[in-house]
Amino acid sequence: MALDRYARQRLFGWLARGAAALVVAVMLGVVAVTIYRGGRVFLTDPAIAVTPPGSRYMLEGDGGFLHAVLGSIFIVGPATVVSMVLAVSTAIYLQSDYSSERFADAVNMFLNVLWGTPPIVYGVFVLTVIIAVGAQTSLFFGIVAIAIFQYPIMTRYTDEALRSAPETVKEATYGLGATRFETALMTVRAALPGVVAGIVMGFARGIGDAATVLFTAGRSTNMPGGPFEPATTLPVLIFDQAMSFNAEVRSHAYAAAFVLIVAVLALIFASKLLAGRYARFAPGGRHS
Amino acid sequence: MAGSTGTESATDGSGRLDRRLLVERLSSYWLGGAGYFAIALFALIVLTLLYQSLPLLSEYSVVQMLTTSNWDPAQNEFGFLPAIVGTVYVTLLSMAMGTPIAILAAIYIAEYAEGRTKTLVSSLIDVLAAIPSVIFGLVALIVVVPLVGDYVAPAFGSDTTGLGIFTVSLVMAIVVTPFMISLSVESLEALPDELRESSLGVGATKWETIRSVLLRAAGPGIFSAILLGFGRVFGATIVPAMLIGGQTQLPDSLFATGQTLPTLIVNDFGELMSLPLTQSALIFVGVMLVVVVWLFNFGAMLVRRRLQRRWQY
The missing domain is CATH 3.30.160 (Double Stranded RNA Binding Domain)
Structure with a gap:
């Protein structure tokens, strides 16, 4: 061999450093391009985020994309609340003494499969349901699709957080004569930083996903009219407009990407901050 | 009382x-x-x-649909082969590009980085794993597509606009890498320090320790991280739909335009919803996606158990 073992150690050390640097550089590059290209459009005319779209929006880009901003909020907000309730309940069921170990294992297996299921499958599923009940694509079904998409993600994070809560919390509450439900509440409280971080993470994933809402919310180019009217979200708008031949329409996609990435980064930052704040409920103090 | x-x-x-x-x-x-x-x-x-x-x-018989390459729903011809081949190309190519880098970067974070650098790099990668894939698609349209079209493809003697299987694979590799890194780092950091100490103690270099001890002990975890990344690329919808070019034909080179199973759904669903058989065909694509993901998960579980028994420490 040309390399002795020390040279090889140095070589692979540098390779590892290089790989990490490459990943970080590419990622920062993606963020930088988004912020630069989108920010240039957005900051010269911030009003496009709060202006309703004009009548020929997809062709000429008149007006703004308030419809997508509102659509994102009205779809992902309720969906997050619904799947938060379901996810926390499922995680409690799996972690506390409600089920046998075997059954919990089985549920975990199904959750893992759901977690790995491509989002487009949820979109197709909800669309199939829409056709079956004879409804039309609308804000409501967008909420359903996003909620299904977020459920396994949030359950996984919450489950992990509850698992890392100290066993002593459970033992102490049972020792005081608490019921299973009261014990579960105390466990959630002890794991609150992780639970909150997981829910915000689910929210961030939901607000960034396009595949689930592509066929279910209706890809509307008008302001959302009501829960059973078509709507759209920011990722769908970016997807639809990114390849437009009209530079004005394309620039709206860049500005929407800027708004989206700022929102996602802010959410993740907020989750870290909240996790720190709620750390006082965790036994043993302030670490996240 | x-x-x-x-x-x-x-x-x-x-x-x-x-x-x-x-x-x-x-x-x-x-x-x-x-x-x-x-x-x-x-x-x-x-x-x-x-x-x-x-x-x-x-x-239609399943075998026939999976092995023929005529996709023309208007004529009731449902050959899934082009989309299947496209999916396999994209998945294999982006895993080939992403996996080595992901493992090396995970090794850096878990074994080399220290102190503030470590916190910074690992939380940066965690944050970036949550960036919406539609943004990767958009940035790729601005940066990667011209790059591939003007420089990379001509260097390999191909002539394209930049949209195609290679571009999708490259971008998907970028999308899944942070995801695989954070899972691999988790399993490397779960290893007890005694392993490192005893290996270094008998005279192994740091790299020998990593290669023959740590990667082995963390093997099952890293393996399942890779398989989960595989599933991610396999079911990715938005990035391929933006970058693959959307032509349902058997790709003749890595730079050709093509179709993956998820993009088949995206590109054909809207217009052809009225034809019941087409609708059924696209829903069948959904079934294939679920079945393959299920098999992957199940296989990963079995292999992980086997490896855990074999690579015990």
């Missing part, structure tokens, strides 16, 4: 206990339901999709 001091506090106390027990009983019904919800949801999705793809399955 309460009984001797007066009936009022006694009934009060038992009333509170009753209420607590009632809450306990009601909540256990609710939580039990939530536990079954995961299974019910999965079953509902699979059964609905299967039921809706029956019209197609009753008319």
